[in-house]
Amino acid sequence: MTDASGPAQGDDSFHVFDTTLRDGAQREGINLTVADKLKIARHLDDFGVGFIEGGWPGANPRDTEFFQRARAEIDFRHARLVAFGATRKAGVRAEDDPQVQALLDSGAPVVTLVAKSHDRHVELALRTSLDENLAMIRDTVAHLRAEGRRVFLDCEHFFDGYRANPGYAKQVVRTAYEAGADVVVLCDTNGGMLPAQIQAVVATVLADTGARLGIHAQDDTGCAVANTLAAVDAGATHVQCTANGYGERVGNANLFPVTAALELKYGRRVLPPGALAEMTRISHAIAEVVNLTPSTHQPYVGVSAFAHKAGLHASAIKVDPDLYQHIDPELVGNTMRMLVSDMAGRASIELKGKELGIDLGGDRDLIARVVDRVKERELAGYTYEAADASFELLLRAEVDGRARRHFRTESWRAIVEDRPDGTHANEATVKLWAKGERIVATAEGNGPVNALDRALRVGLERIYPQLAGMELVDYKVRILEGRHGTGSTTRVLVTTEDGEGEWSTVGVADNVIAASWQALEDAYTYGLLRAGVEPAEEL
């Protein structure tokens, strides 16, 4: 049904185009830093999308910085970086429009231009003539092409525009294509379409214009995935999606079910070999970066997506699980949960060990103990997907049969005081043991966690000077079981770096300070192991 090779390197016949960083970021509640965007870009490149739309350079400084840093810091294996922007302003030459220049300055090899294709929008929102809109498209595409950029053109509100004035909508497509746009993307910007409508319009536009067409669907009718596939059925060869369907209002076509359907239902290789099996991990990792709980009921990748309530079907599932699931969940890196509960199966633990350079040598008892421990900890709120370093510490403790650390915590205390003048005093005291010595240290900081972090370093740096080279660079807090107010369990993820690399650790406790302390303990323990320092304390 499928060929195993995946799309050939440089195969341009079908585009998986991701716009999580641009259109996905429009989702209410998402607010991405440049660091977040770089992390997500790495995950998307790992997943193997062909294009990553990174933002609108020039429109805001964050996006401009993203393009600079992405080019400098990320060695893309699969994806090409895409800058998003608008056609030139009315009455201005494309080469004189600073917004167009910013697209070139971004250094992205591909540019997506958004253009109006609905006559009323040209008049009411753009406030220019229908002809000038066509000229704006023609000039901007031609200018970017002349500057060596590949150009895709997003026809905003295409389907509503087509309904109102099909002739003009098609003229926009023709104009862009003739000016040199590689793909003309038909956008259901308001998201009101249904698959049958999408299919009919795409087929007609394809027949009438001969342009290479793409599809950009919003999920307002709950049909964005189906609408995307309907466009492919009608001949579109470029799909615009976002990870987990993030996007404005209801959201965008979800990258994961769209690519899963193309690979598994259509038998079309649109991702690199092996990518599909990373889908669940990458979906959850991106959710962590944007600080949203991964949807438990998301198709293919949700923890419930292959969960069977025990009962009637149990014995038949034992005979033949394929009778009760539409695909083998392992194809997308997920698991059937009635048989093997939770994500950490034996195989993934063994693979993970290999990845970390720890040979578990097929030791079934050991692997079973690790699986049990991971399940128990994840039930308590830990997450190891986003905390590799904490997982490695857990794994080493099971392999060694004991947990060894460079220091042991006796107790700590943090005080936060809001003074009448509005300033805050943050003070922490830690009591630790290291190399047989009892250490008491106190420090101030600009928050209670920062004060604890400093007290720990003040106390330990004399014994472990390597700590001076380590720095906390990221810190995330997530309240679990979010409907209990301030009394709930708190999970903290900390990222630390030592100039050569970074690592992430996790802590879970009844309050944010205690969870942070756990994550700090793991962070410095792992950092010292990385630095080659032997742990001296038995826990």
Place this chain on the structure above:
Amino acid sequence: MTDASGPAQGDDSFHVFDTTLRDGAQREGINLTVADKLKIARHLDDFGVGFIEGGWPGANPRDTEFFQRARAEIDFRHARLVAFGATRKAGVRAEDDPQVQALLDSGAPVVTLVAKSHDRHVELALRTSLDENLAMIRDTVAHLRAEGRRVFLDCEHFFDGYRANPGYAKQVVRTAYEAGADVVVLCDTNGGMLPAQIQAVVATVLADTGARLGIHAQDDTGCAVANTLAAVDAGATHVQCTANGYGERVGNANLFPVTAALELKYGRRVLPPGALAEMTRISHAIAEVVNLTPSTHQPYVGVSAFAHKAGLHASAIKVDPDLYQHIDPELVGNTMRMLVSDMAGRASIELKGKELGIDLGGDRDLIARVVDRVKERELAGYTYEAADASFELLLRAEVDGRARRHFRTESWRAIVEDRPDGTHANEATVKLWAKGERIVATAEGNGPVNALDRALRVGLERIYPQLAGMELVDYKVRILEGRHGTGSTTRVLVTTEDGEGEWSTVGVADNVIAASWQALEDAYTYGLLRAGVEPAEEL
């Protein structure tokens, strides 16, 4: 496009069939009491579905009790109650099968029978012959019909079965229809189908059997809504759905987008007049009963479904909102929301003021001041799109020219102590002024923020007894500019409720405790304003 009368009383030409209480209850995490089921049945009847599948009487005592009580306690205006059960066991007469008898005993006027239509399932799960399976269907349908019941027959795994053995699958349909089933429902039990497949199979089965067909779609490909509509396109006249798409694994076809599409996109009246405008309320009410947070991003009914973030569009939205939304949100009882963010311009502030019932009267200076204030605060890390209540306090302070509060903070202190035995002590002291009185209060909590919250309430409840009715229900922490480690800015979002509604507030500070305190101050200030209490303190 539509006729205003809605489906005539007793119009049987199209069935909206709800199975929230039976198949929806299979969702992981849902566990309904009889009282819950009765509440949901009332909501579904209010919404105007034609059929409510209440459960499997006889299979468990809860469902048996539900049918007794529903008949006695609910005066259904629109819906008929449906009992769900299986065909008779192999080798037993239908009239001797206690499970079939329980369906009759339920008193439900309609029975849905589930039957196997996939040959392998007959052999492996049912362990009987293909012929006996047909006899079981024939006998059970005939028996229930003879007892005066209307019968629908669910063909389990129909689409997979059709792929494996189309002849047998169609024979099942014919057998049921000829035995007297009113509707034969084709079920995509494993949820693996895509719309084009559904449409082709439904069309063929309809042509080949002449049976009245229904559709039951699961959402494993993310296409359940589209699959349901594809079946309707092919001639199905009975759709099985669940409220909010609740169901096993990923879920079922969602009742709300399916009926909204039929009413608003197809122009087909499938609900009583006025029902559509109740959709948002009923969706949220059912979520409350099953104790799940309503999905913010659900099509049509989510709070984000008509929320606009992009500042660019705001001025055009003022000219003509229909250019930027696929339907008028009021048609489904929802509202357009402008998200105030740093991208927001004057137009969106004015729209937002209108939404909150604060007339800015086109006062350009005032609006400009608010825009500046929002930009300045968002630059500092505040976000108002997720904190309507804090935004309203900001707006009122600008309109009034002064910020008034019910209490004033002199200072506070929080202490978190990790003891050598691993337990934590959390204590907070607050010093406040309210109605000219100085209040000092101390409390413990299960975290520092919880301790501060309790101390605030301990101190103020005597003066403002309304606080007793308020509760913190959600708490979110976000570290901003995440690459600075624990020294970064912290943003806290708090959601509070008073039994009648909920509101969200934001705090930003150099540490999580101070940010939480700000969000708490806003939360209780807004809550007291909601309760009609005049603020007494000038800030």
